[in-house]
Amino acid sequence: MLSASDLADRLAQNAESVCRHYLSAGRRAGNYWLVGDVANNKGRSLYVHLIGPRAGRWTDAATGQFGDLLDLVRETRGLVNFRDVAEEARHFLSLPHPEPVSARRTRGGDASPLERPTAERARRLFRKTQPLAGTLADIYLRERGILRASTHGALRFHPSCYYRDLVTGRTTSYPALIAAVTDAAGAITGVHRTYLSSGLDPDGVGKAKLDDPRRALGGLLGNGVRFHFPVDAPVPVLAAGEGLETMLSLSHVMPGMPMAAALTANHLAAFRFPPGCLRIYIAADADAAGRHGIEGLSRRAQECGVLPLVLSPELGDFNEDLRWLGPDRLTASLRAQLTPEDAMAYLPA
Missing domain, CATH: 3.90.580.10 (Zinc finger, CHC2-type domain)
Known part of the structure; x- marks a missing residue:
């Protein structure tokens, strides 16, 4: 038995x-x-x-x-x-x-896309993208108050990105915002895709009308979409959170602070601290999964001798704060939550 x-x-x-x-x-x-x-x-x-x-x-x-x-x-x-x-x-x-x-899908000996290592597939997809500036993805982010997204090398645009419905098996393609997921050394381990509408919607550019317009591919665990990370240098202070737009909103008003979007609550809890990290600001999301990610990352930070500090939005998330309250109000809210030395270093006077 x-x-x-x-x-x-x-x-x-x-x-x-x-x-x-x-x-x-x-x-x-x-x-x-x-x-x-x-x-x-x-x-x-x-x-x-x-x-x-x-x-x-x-x-x-x-x-x-x-x-x-x-x-x-x-x-x-x-x-x-x-x-x-x-x-x-x-x-x-x-x-x-x-x-x-x-x-x-792989019967018969021919290697299909599902058979290749996912990190390799992610890197191949990223190589097929184009710069963000002026694209539909740039417009999508600008309509959400994120005006300098094209300065981030981790963000690119794919005009016709493959999409497969996981229920019906039907395949098609959509324009997509592509974000590179990298490890501490800067190597691409995965990508995050935000599928977009064609841009003909009278309400403006938005996510494609799909059950799951956001998808990740490759190795996310411990990694993230990184902004303003120095190369081969200690990172004593950084901010980390789940959502791409959450972290881009914070980066909009704190353009000098290293930031990482872990993309899910569970991956946030497992995010690996960079060398020399002393403080990590954790961007809060209001839902239960978000609290789980914050608690997990805070616990790991304390075990590693890193001080965890939680940043809380006034509305549902930091992108809502940026869009509906404005960058000045968001800056003021963050100034009250950062340590004085970090507020002086990363926020405008």
Whole structure:
């Protein structure tokens, strides 16, 4: 009879089928399965690793729950005794399951895009982009009050970026804002894509009308989209947060401070501190996932001897502050939250 460890391993080998069976309200997004929670509600808070050494591991960013696929079976079925969980898992493993999409696509020996290392695919995509200035992506950011985005080398534009619907499999393309995700040495490990509308919308340029107009590709864990980071030099003070537009809004009024957008709450919690870091300002988001990211990064900072300080917006996020309250009001709010020496160094007099 299979042990608990064997059952967990067998489930992990069929992680996508497990998710489709027990979390049918979710969907695949790259190497993850996304769903609202263990009750199988729609959403994106809970994510399951589908491939790699962490296949089968899952985390609910909103509640802090985590575990392997045996835990997931227990939670979704409301089981208490391990004997019942094991019986449910054995029953599932006895069922016929379709091949995962990725396996079907690579049958026959020809390497497909899904078979290549994701970091390599991310670098190839970034090489196909063009400078941001004057593009639809630049206009998109300007309409959000971010006027100097084209000065950031991490931001580029792709006029026709590949997009695949993860539910129907239909493929198409959209213009996209492309952001390079880099490690501490400046090497590109991934990209973040914001798919945009064509620009013909009377309300202005906005995100494409898709269920998931933002997608990441490659290695995000510990890394981020970086602005104003010095090359081969200590970074004693920096700001980090989840969203790209959040950090670009802060950079708009503090153009000299090194900043990083980790892109999700869980990746924010895992962000790696640069050499020489003494203080890190964590840009707050109001939702539960945002609080999870702040708490995780603060805890790690304290363990590493780095002082964590939280920056809070007046409205829902810092881009709303920039757009609706204006840069002067945002600057004044930040001045009250920075240390006096950092306010003097990074904010206009």
